Amino acid sequence: MLDVISSRVCPTDSSGGxxxxxxxxRTFATGEESAFTALVQRHAHLxxxxxxxxxxxxxxxxxxxxxxxxxxxxxxRSLEWQDSIAGWLHQTxxxxxxKLREGAAKRxxxxxxxxxxxxxxxxxxxxxxxxxxxxxxxxxxxxxxLARLPSQFREVILLCQVEGLAREDVANRLGITVAAxxxxxxxxxxxLRTRLLRRxxxxxxxxLAVWLTPxxxxxxxxxxxxxxxxxxxxxxxxxxxxx
Numbered sequence: 350m351l352d353v354i355s356s357r358v359c360p361t362d363s364s365g366g367x368x369x370x371x372x373x374x375r376t377f378a379t380g381e382e383s384a385f386t387a388l389v390q391r392h393a394h395l396x397x398x399x400x401x402x403x404x405x406x407x408x409x410x411x412x413x414x415x416x417x418x419x420x421x422x423x424x425x426r427s428l429e430w431q432d433s434i435a436g437w438l439h440q441t442x443x444x445x446x447x448k449l450r451e452g453a454a455k456r457x458x459x460x461x462x463x464x465x466x467x468x469x470x471x472x473x474x475x476x477x478x479x480x481x482x483x484x485x486x487x488x489x490x491x492x493x494x495l496a497r498l499p500s501q502f503r504e505v506i507l508l509c510q511v512e513g514l515a516r517e518d519v520a521n522r523l524g525i526t527v528a529a530x531x532x533x534x535x536x537x538x539x540x541l542r543t544r545l546l547r548r549x550x551x552x553x554x555x556x557l558a559v560w561l562t563p564x565x566x567x568x569x570x571x572x573x574x575x576x577x578x579x580x581x582x583x584x585x586x587x588x589x590x591x592x
Contacts (some may be wrong), residue, residue, distance in 0.1 A: 354522030367521055369432040379428050385586075386424070386579040388434075393575045395435060395511045396442045402488035403446035406574075409453060413446040415578045420445070422582035432523050435507040436500050443492055487550060493545040505530055506565055 368376075368384075369392075371417055376384035397414050403411040421434070431437075495503055508519045509530075514536075520527045 366431050369522055369524070370434040371430045372431050373436075374430050375423050376470055382579075382583045384424065385583055386576075388421070389575045389579040389582070390572075392435060392438050393514070393571055395507060396438055397571065397574070398511060399439060399442040399492055400446045402492060403443065403450055410446070411441060411447045413449050413573060414574065416445045416449075416506070417442040418578050418582045422586035425586060429502075431500075433508060435462050435512065436503045437523060439492070439503070439507055440496050445494060490545070490548055490550055494541060497544065498537055498540055502540060505533040506537045506541065509534055 364586075370388060373384040373388050377388075394415075396417050397410065400410040400413040402418075404413060417438060423440070434491065495506065498506070505519055508514045508522065509516065514522070516530045520528045523530070564575050
């Protein structure tokens with residue numbers, strides 16, 4: 350089950366050192382741009398994973414990724430932040446990706462309507478395998494139910510399962526004990542398991558492992574995307590502050 354995923358060997362968090370997300374945002378508020386870069390690097394996999402699951406690894410997924418961090422930059426000085434912003438980023442990325450998908454669907458409907466009014470020879474299109482469609486749907490169910498968990502449970506699941514932090518690192522990040530991390534993780538898993546079963550989703554460790562990863566984006570591409578996003582967000586925040 351989820352225990353199988355958490356038992357894998359995971360890298361130690363290296364972005365921003367042992368500083369909490371709140372500390373990095375406070376540092377960013379003083380004008381230290383590298384603090385925001387550290388936040389983007391720290392949570393890039395989490396955010397891109399959500400966007401890819403909803404937007405099917407399209408260019409829109411990268412747009413949603415960047416938009417999520419632009420929102421963070423804009424609100425960095427105006428919100429009361431917790432020690433970890435993983436849950437906030439998960440919810441913001443999900444809402445942003447859903448809005449982009451809705452907009453894309455409306456555009457497609459308009460294009461299809463125009464095509465019907467001006468008939469043209471249809472080009473053959475490849476059908477998505479049923480298994481891929483089912484996996485995307487299940488991924489969205491998981492993100493939906495994660496978003497509905499109490500924040501303290503959602504936070505440790507995202508940090509442990511998605512970002513791959515050791516429990517000791519999560520404890521340091523959140524300012525709690527390792528025992529508290531273990532308790533929240535187990536209770537969060539139990540609630541997530543119950544929610545998924547109510548929706549008819551079988552509890553499969555293999556499927557959950559796929560859902561909780563950002564996909565096949567190469568590390569170099571993700572690093573480039575994170576760097577570009579960080580630069581854009583810092584510039585955006587600076588212009589907003591000046592205005």
